[in-house]
Amino acid sequence: MLILFSYPELFGVADNNGYGLKVFAYLKIVRLAFEHRHIFDASTAPRGQLPYIVDGDEVVGDSDAIIAHVARRHGADLDSGLSAAQRQLGLMLRRTLDDLYWVMSYSRWKDEAFWPAFCAALLAQHPSLTVEGLEKARSFNANRYYFQGIGRFEPHDAYARGLADLEAIANLVPEKGFLFGERPTSADAAVYGFIANIYFYPIETPLRRYVMEHPHLSRHCEDMHALVML
Incomplete structure (x- = not known):
């Protein structure tokens, strides 16, 4: 199962960082099953930044790269009908x-x-x-x-x-x-x-x-x- 690593929630929002919440929202809208792990320490993340995902043997950082990966690998492209x-x-x-x-x-x-x-x-x-x-x-x-x-x-x-x-x-x-x-x-x-x-x-x-x-x-x-x- 895909695992999303991002910052913890705050005030009822699933991630208190905009980039992690963007990925969380995308995964929820395409209804792709994933595990959400909240962390504070980004030192081991790609480029030392959150969010990142582990998807099988692939580790992907950067919110836009994650969304592109999900669209490509899982056929979950919310933008397929856009001009x-x-x-x-x-x-x-x-x-x-x-x-x-x-x-x-x-x-x-x-x-x-x-x-x-x-x-x-x-x-x-x-x-x-x-x-x-x-x-x-x-x-x-x-x-x-x-x-x-x-x-x-x-x-x-x-x-x-x-x-x-x-x-x-x-x-x-x-x-x-x-x-x-x-x-x-x-x-x-x-x-x-x-x-x-x-x-x-x-x-x-x-x-x-x-x-x-x-x-x-x-x-x-x-x-x-x-x-x-x-």
């Missing part, structure tokens, strides 16, 4: 989500306004964690943010970037249904992975306020959540 233009739009959307990831992560680990609530939530749900360990993770992330670039932004400027990403996404999400019609595709799984990690978190960051104020985003997130949590 070339729709596939390209899906790629552009995923790249926008890549940018949003850094702002979302910044809001949790770096911003002094929200770090205490995020830290407390992790400690409450995962007793194996310690304050010391989370402070080390916070320091590690601060270095990542600095070299990526978002860590050099003041909070107002960082959130302006994330809100621009959310606006672009919100303008693509329809009032009803999914991004490319009545059935979800990999793009819907990707959007859900990140929006759910904002929408379901009771921490009032500027990103969450934006999602709550835009019913198309919250409706899409709720519909996807109902599908993947069956």
Whole structure:
């Protein structure tokens, strides 16, 4: 059986990282049986990053590579009916989500306004964690943010970037249904992975306020959540 390794859940979301939740959602929508193993330590993962899967004798990292592998090896391709233009739009959307990831992560680990609530939530749900360990993770992330670039932004400027990403996404999400019609595709799984990690978190960051104020985003997130949590 395929095994998905990803970060643990938080606030009722199956993975507190957008990339892992994207893969989880895809696997659930295509109804492929899998075992979900939650881990914190990514040091043995491909490229030192989560999520990754073990599928027989193959180990695959990177969320997009995992989805491509599942579509190819298991014939579970949510995008088989999409046009070339729709596939390209899906790629552009995923790249926008890549940018949003850094702002979302910044809001949790770096911003002094929200770090205490995020830290407390992790400690409450995962007793194996310690304050010391989370402070080390916070320091590690601060270095990542600095070299990526978002860590050099003041909070107002960082959130302006994330809100621009959310606006672009919100303008693509329809009032009803999914991004490319009545059935979800990999793009819907990707959007859900990140929006759910904002929408379901009771921490009032500027990103969450934006999602709550835009019913198309919250409706899409709720519909996807109902599908993947069956």
